[in-house]
C-alpha cells in the first residue's frame with residue numbers, strides 16, 4: 001500500500017469510481033491532458049479517454065449546468081471548478097437546479113452529480129483563490145456539502161459522494177493537498193457521509209472543526225494534553241446534512257465546546273453548530289460556546305494570509321478560557 | 327446556402343445570410359410552394375388542432391387566474407405556432423427543455439393540461455409528467471435550461487443514441503451568458519442540440535432592440551461556429567420546416583440555432599400590465615399576423631376545413647379543457663411531508679425531526 005497525498009487520493013477515488021461505473025464522467029477546465037491545475041485528475045484521460053474525461057470551455061455556469069443535464073440523463077458527472085473563487089456563476093445552477101431537480105419533479109428526475117473544488121487559504125495563491133464559502137452551500141436545501149481532512153477521508157468520502165444519488169459539493173482544502181501523506185488502500189471502500197468523525201477522544205472539552213483546520217485543532221489538542229486537559233476533536237466532514245447527534249453527545253460528555261473554522265465568523269457554519277448546541281445541548285454546557293474563525297474581513301492577499309488564518313495560539317486561548325470558565 | 331468563406335463584413339445584410347423562411351403570408355396565402363412533407367390535410371390539421379387547443383387552454387388558464395383558482399400564469403397567446411411547431415418537429419424520444427411559455431410544445435409531447443395547471447397553481451406534482459418522462463420541467467430562471475441542453479445532448483452522444491435535445495428560450499434569454507456558453511459548447515463537441523429562440527419581441531417591458539444591437543438573434547450562432555436560421559414564427563409551416571430541418575441536422579451532429587419571429591399578444595404574465603410600456607395600436611396591428619387565423623385561411627382556401635369542422639373542433643376542445651379543469655380542481659392538496667420526501671433519495675435523519683414538525687402543522 002502506497003503513501004499518497006490528499007490530491008492523489010482525489011485522483012485515485014475518481015479513477016476507482018470510473019473503473020467501477022461506466023456512467024461516471026469527469027469534466028472541467030484543464031482536467032484532461034493537464035490532469036487539473038492541482039493534478040486532481042492526473043492520469044484519468046490516459047486511462048479512460050477523452051469521452052469520459054472532458055476538457056470543457058472556460059465557463060463555470062456551463063460546467064455546472066451541463067452536469068445537471070448529464071445527471072438527469074443517468075450519468076454521474078464529477079465536475080471540477082478550478083478554484084472556489086470562480087464557482088459563483090455555477091451557483092445559479094446549483095441552487096436553482098441541481099439541488100432541487102428531484103424535489104421539483106417529485107422524484108421523476110434526479111441529479112447525482114459531484115461538484116469538486118479546492119477551497120481555503122494557506123498556499124500563497126493569488127487574489128480570489130483562497131476563500132472558504134462552505135456555509136453558502138450549506139444554506140442550500142437539497143445539497144450535501146462534504147469536506148475531507150486527510151488523504152484517506154478524501155478517498156472514501158469522494159467515492160461516497162460519487163455514488164450518492166443526490167448532488168454533492170465536495171470541497172478540497174488546498175492547504176492539505178500535499179501537506180501530508182497517508183497510506184490509502186485503493187479498495188473501493190466508501191466512507192460514510194452525513195457523519196462526523198471523532199479524531200480524538202477526550203473528556204474535558206470538545207473541539208469541533210473540519211477541513212484544513214483539523215491540523216491546527218489537533219495541534220491545539222496536543223498542547224492542551226501537556227497541561228492535562230483532554231480535548232475531544234470532531235471532524236464534521238459532512239457539514240450538510242449535519243450529524244448533530246455526534247456533536248451533542250460529545251458536548252454532553254465534556255460540557256464545553258469551541259468551534260474552529262477558517263471561513264469568516266459572521267454567517268459561518270460555526271454559528272449553526274453553536275445554535276444547535278444552544279437549542280438542544282444548553283443544559284449540558286458548563287461554559288459559553290466559543291468560535292475561533294477567520295476575521296470578517298476581505299480575504300487578504302498572500303502576504304497577510306497567515307494573519308487571517310486562525311492560529312493554534314488562538315484556538316488554545318479560546319480552549320483554555322472555556323475550560324477555566326467558572 | 328452560404329459558403330464558408332462568405333462570413334460577412336461588419337455591414338453584413340442579415341436578410342442575405344439569415345433569410346426569413348415563410349410559406350404563408352398574413353392572410354394565409356401560400357407565397358412559396360409547400361413541399362409534400364409540409365403540405366396536406368393530414369399534416370396540417372393536427373397542427374391546427376394543437377394550436378387551437380393551446381389557445382383555448384391558455385385563455386382558460388388566464389380566466390382561472392383572474393378568478394383566484396390559479397397562480398401567476400405566463401400566457402402564450404399569439405405564439406402558438408412556435409410552440410406547436412417545435413413539438414411537432416421532434417421525435418418522441420427526443421428531449422424538450424422548455425422555458426415557461428411553451429405550453430403548446432409540452433402539450434404536443436404529452437404533458438397534460440392537468441399537469442400544466444397543477445404546476446402554475448403552485449404544485450410540484452405538475453412537473454412529474456406521466457407522458458414524456460425525460461423532458462425537463464419549465465425553467466423559470468431565464469436561459470438556465472440552455473446549459474442543461476448541453477448535458478442532455480452529450481448524454482445522447484455518449485450513448486450513441488440518435489436523439490436530439492431541443493431547448494426553447496426567449497429573445498431576452500439570448501442576452502445571457504448561459505445561452506452563449508451553451509451554443510458555444512455544442513459547437514465544440516458537435517452535440518445533437520437545437521436552440522429555438524422564441525423571439526416574441528418583448529422581455530417583459532424591454533423590446534428586443536434593448537437586448538442587443540445585432541439585427542438578428544440567429545446570427546449569434548456564428549460566434550459559436552454553428553448554424554443559425556430564421557423563420558416566421560407565426561407561420562406554423564415555416565416553423566415546422568425550419569425546426570425539423572434543424573433537428574435532423576442536429577441528429578447528425580450539427581447543432582443549430584433557429585430564431586422564430588413572433589409576437590407576444592398578451593401580457594408578460596397575469597401579474598403584468600403591458601399597457602404600461604407598449605401601445606395598444608402596436609398590439610392591434612400584430613393581431614393581423616396571428617398564426618391560427620393564418621393557417622385556418624389556408625386550410626379553408628384548400629377546401630380542407632369548413633365551418634362545421636370548426637364548430638365541431640371548438641366544441642370538442644372546450645370539452646377537453648373543461649374536463650381537465652375539473653380534474654385539476656378536484657386534485658387533493660399535497661401533505662406537508664411532501665416538502666421533505668423528494669429532497670434527497672433518502673431523507674437524512676437530521677431532517678426527520680423537521681418533517682415531523684411540519685406534519686404536525688407546526689408551519
Ligand SMILES: Cc1ncc(C[n+]2csc(CCOP(=O)(O)OP(=O)(O)O)c2C)c(N)n1
Pocket residue numbers: 425427466467468469495496497498499500524526528529530590594
Ligand atoms: C435570470 C432571470 N432574470 C430575470 C427573470 C425575471 N423574468 C422572467 S421572464 C423575463 C423576461 C424573459 O424574456 P424572454 O426571454 O424574451 O422570454 P418571454 O418572457 O418573452 O417568453 C424576466 C426578466 C427571470 N425569470 N430569470
Ligand SMILES: [Mg+2]
Pocket residue numbers: 496497498524525526527528529530
Ligand atoms: Mg421575449
